[in-house]
Amino acid sequence: MVTVKISQTAEIQAFFNEVAGLGHAQGNPRFKQIILRMLNDTARLIEDLEITEDEFWHAVDYMNRLGGRNEAGLLVAGLGIEHFIDLLQEAKDAEAGLSGGTPRTIEGPLYVAGAPIAQGEARMDDGLDPGVVMFLEGQVFDAQGKPLAGATVDLWHANTHGTYSYFDSTQSEYNLRRRIITDAQGRYRARSIVPSGYGCDPQGPTQQCLDLLGRHGQRPAHVHFFISAPGHRHLTTQINFAGDKYLWDDFAYATRDGLIGDLRFVDDAASARDRGLQGDRFAELAFDFHLQAAQAPAAEARSHRPRALQDA
Secondary structure (H helix, E strand, O other): OOOOOOOOOHHHHHHHHHHOOOOOOOOOHHHHHHHHHHHHHHHHHHHHOOOOHHHHHHHHHHHHHHHHOOOHHHHHHHOOHHHHHHHHHHHHHHHOOOOOOOOOOOOOOOOOOOOOEEEOEEEOOOOOOOOOEEEEEEEEEOOOOOEOOOOEEEEEEOOOOOOOEOOEOOOOOOOOEEEEEOOOOOEEEEEEEOOOOEEOOOOOHHHHHHHHOOOOOEEOOEEEEEEEOOOEOOEEEEEEEOOOOOOOOOOOOOOOOOOEEOOEEEEOHHHHHHOOOOOOEEEEEEOOEEOOEOOOOOOOOOOOOOHHHHHO
8 A cells, every 4th residue: 555645845845934924024933943844744644654534633633732731831741841951951061061060850840830939948838738847957058069059949849649829729829839948058948748650540631541552551759849049050850759659650751860859758746846746757858959159140930831730
């Protein structure tokens, strides 16, 4: 059986150019370039794999359901695309002779801009989740090991059920989300609760895709960070906890050497009282960050998330 291919004919190429708006000056040139490439690559995929009409419309239905469940960001992590972007950036850095600093890793789909700002230290939880209290602290340094005063540590994590504020209506506004400005020694401190890992919704489209790949959709417990300081490259990273069942089996491929924190549990009533706690158990996590110098003017903070997420 001969496979029919027409995507590279002059007629189809002219058609794709028209669809991508190349015949007039209106619109955005970069967007036109991306759409044209997408059209060509999609057409080749359809031809090379002989995609049937049923398969095509099944894919369209899948994208509708994916968007309706706000899971597009989850899927790009699960398919390793976000991890690939990190690896590509590191390859570019290596080509440019840049190295050092805390490793980067995926941002994930659950960041929300505009968390409350605190100087030096903050309490992140609203006190409604009966989880184990966690004290998190560390320092931010430059590439030469000098503490960075005035750096912004933007951090967020899940609760004990593995859900995030704004995406979980039962949580209060900005629960477990804070921005902390480091002190004169580059230190930050936070009181929070030990987060749980989470899994994709078993009935959701992301897990449906993973099921077809024979993969689970589980993540280890972790804490997300954006670290920024004037004159330094913005760092997107997260810390996973040593010993977690899914530490090296994260469906989102975020675990990396250099990003594993030792979460230490303390069972001592006297120590707990010294920390201002009524119970007799808490956890401690210490982690430092090292920033590379900026190669171009750095933005003050990330702001690419839709405003709707801030007002949800």
